[in-house]
Amino acid sequence: MNNLLNSKEMALFTKQGFLRFDEMIDTDLCKEFFSYMENPESKQYQPQGQLLWDVWDKKSSIGKIIHHPDMIKIIHSLVGKKPRYDHHFPHKTHPGKGLQHLHQDAEYDRRDHQFDIQISLYPQDTSLEMGGTRFLPSSHFRKVNEATIGRYQHIRGMQQMVCKAGTVLVWHTGLWHAAQPNISENKIRYMFKLRLNPMEKQQRLFDTSDLNDPEISKLLNQTYLWHGQSHRRELFNRIKFWRYISDQPDYDLDMWMTRNENSTHYYKRSQVT
Amino acid sequence: MSELRQQLLILYSSNSSPDSSTIGYSMYDGSSDVMSPHEVDTPMPYDTVLDAMRDGWRVIQFPSLGRQKGNELETDYLEFEFVLEKIVEKPHE
Ligand SMILES: [Fe+2]
Numbered sequence: 001m002n003n004l005l006n007s008k009e010m011a012l013f014t015k016q017g018f019l020r021f022d023e024m025i026d027t028d029l030c031k032e033f034f035s036y037m038e039n040p041e042s043k044q045y046q047p048q049g050q051l052l053w054d055v056w057d058k059k060s061s062i063g064k065i066i067h068h069p070d071m072i073k074i075i076h077s078l079v080g081k082k083p084r085y086d087h088h089f090p091h092k093t094h095p096g097k098g099l100q101h102l103h104q105d106a107e108y109d110r111r112d113h114q115f116d117i118q119i120s121l122y123p124q125d126t127s128l129e130m131g132g133t134r135f136l137p138s139s140h141f142r143k144v145n146e147a148t149i150g151r152y153q154h155i156r157g158m159q160q161m162v163c164k165a166g167t168v169l170v171w172h173t174g175l176w177h178a179a180q181p182n183i184s185e186n187k188i189r190y191m192f193k194l195r196l197n198p199m200e201k202q203q204r205l206f207d208t209s210d211l212n213d214p215e216i217s218k219l220l221n222q223t224y225l226w227h228g229q230s231h232r233r234e235l236f237n238r239i240k241f242w243r244y245i246s247d248q249p250d251y252d253l254d255m256w257m258t259r260n261e262n263s264t265h266y267y268k269r270s271q272v273t
Numbered sequence: 274m275s276e277l278r279q280q281l282l283i284l285y286s287s288n289s290s291p292d293s294s295t296i297g298y299s300m301y302d303g304s305s306d307v308m309s310p311h312e313v314d315t316p317m318p319y320d321t322v323l324d325a326m327r328d329g330w331r332v333i334q335f336p337s338l339g340r341q342k343g344n345e346l347e348t349d350y351l352e353f354e355f356v357l358e359k360i361v362e363k364p365h366e
Pocket of ligand 1: 103104105177178
């Protein structure tokens with residue numbers, strides 16, 4: 001069993017700013033988790049700045065979710081083995097409530113390549129009407145600061161979480177997103193959110209045995225219609241990020257960075273894609 | 274006596290030309306009490322700004338060009354935002 005995400009999964013994360021794992025937590029544990037979600041005390045932040053693994057009792061339902069082998073795999077690969085707990089929140093949204101403006105979470109983040117992750121767990125089947133999170137794939141490198149983008153309603157390629165119980169969305173905290181209104185007749189929507197900080201360099205934290213897979217440059221090269229004229233600038237963003245997280249300072253796609261850096265080296269045949 | 278209300282349609286284009294393709298839109302309707310549309314993946318109301326103009330929308334703001342020196346490679350907000358309006362009669366209750 002592989003206990004880390006592979007390079008292709010990380011390239012997908014680099015390209016789109018999130019990874020989705022459908023039905024990752026089994027339904028029994030999801031059911032058990034509702035007592036946690038319904039408990040008003042669960043809304044209290046835990047003391048911030050702790051090592052994540054110390055925050056919740058392993059035997060509690062929230063503890064079992066945090067220590068679920070697939071959750072550990074995701075966390076280790078993205079933010080390392082000793083992530084810091086930032087905050088969490090058990091969201092509970094009644095019908096008729098929930099519409100948020102499009103935004104980017106939390107404070108202005110000045111880091112170049114290091115990043116926090118947010119984990120969203122949907123513990124119940126979430127229909128379109130119940131209004132799961134909407135988000136804009138490949139918006140994570142655009143630093144805009146919270147709801148300064150609030151007037152943007154529709155952008156081509158936007159997605160909304162419609163999923164089965166136990167589905168997990170893990171995303172770069174730069175991703176533009178918002179809660180959708182719950183327009184169902186009588187279904188309360190639940191979503192558990194957790195933010196984590198890395199405590200080490202986010203370099204080669206994942207399984208790098210497939211680092212030279214040609215699929216990676218294909219993924220990193222893909223276009224999004226909504227990028228329009230900024231598509232090439234987005235490629236620069238991805239290349240810089242990929243260079244950092246894969247620790248390959250010369251990595252490039254179609255020489256975009258190379259020709260701009262006045263570099264003097266040639267590529268070996270094996271490096272040319 | 275008729276009462277007039279403003280409708281705003283904001284179109285985001287893929288480049289600075291009003292006939293380039295629409296990549297996003299927002300609608301704020303001063304003549305209606307209905308919640309602004311929020312569904313994802315709805316079709317764009319017009320393929321281009323020019324198509325909207327041909328349908329009676331008036332452009333009231335045009336995106337300006339150029340980024341601050343040194344920031345040419347930055348990516349942040351949607352760059353080509355056209356604001357259009359229609360003035361309509363307030364519907365009778
Ligand atoms: Fe948020």
